[in-house]
Amino acid sequence: MDEPCFGLVELDLLRPDSHGYNRYQILYVVRRDRLAEYREDLGVRERWDADNFRIPGGVHWANGTMEILHTVGELRDIADVLRGRPRFHPDPPRQALGERLVEALHNHTAASVFGPHFKKER
Numbered sequence: 001m002d003e004p005c006f007g008l009v010e011l012d013l014l015r016p017d018s019h020g021y022n023r024y025q026i027l028y029v030v031r032r033d034r035l036a037e038y039r040e041d042l043g044v045r046e047r048w049d050a051d052n053f054r055i056p057g058g059v060h061w062a063n064g065t066m067e068i069l070h071t072v073g074e075l076r077d078i079a080d081v082l083r084g085r086p087r088f089h090p091d092p093p094r095q096a097l098g099e100r101l102v103e104a105l106h107n108h109t110a111a112s113v114f115g116p117h118f119k120k121e122r
Contacts, residue, residue: 001071001072001073001076002071002072002073003029003071003072004029004030004057004058004068004070004071004072005027005028005029005057005058005068005070005071005072005074005075006028006029006030006035006056006057006058006066006068007027007028007054007055007056007057007058007075008025008026008027008028008054008055008057008072008075008076008078008079009025009026009052009053009054009055010023010024010025010026010042010048010050010052010053010079010082010083011023011024011026011052012024012045012048012052020044020045021044021045022041022042022043022044022045023041023042023043023044023045023047023048024039024040024041024042025039025040025042025076025079026038026039026040027040027072027075028057029072030066030068048083049084050082050083050084053079053082055075055078055079055082057069057070057071057074057075058070
């Protein structure tokens, strides 16, 4: 987790058996003065509501040098926030977007009713 990391990507990619898509977390670290790729399979893509994303962890300068600014642990923490789920709960309960919107609307309308000349708290 303390190793310098040039970047992290989470993508939905075709599984090796070509039967559906999985979510993969791809980390780029330095090995023998070159970038190396590490892939971790996060499971079927339907488990994840978040879009694919990329998190830069370093800078590639015009003179050809690289400066790494973050560690694997820091980028994974950022990914957890972007994904909306903590790393230590791999199977959180899912609620469809439509259900969340209806619940939010219900909670809002149950809290108060507004009209031209009144406000009623329930």
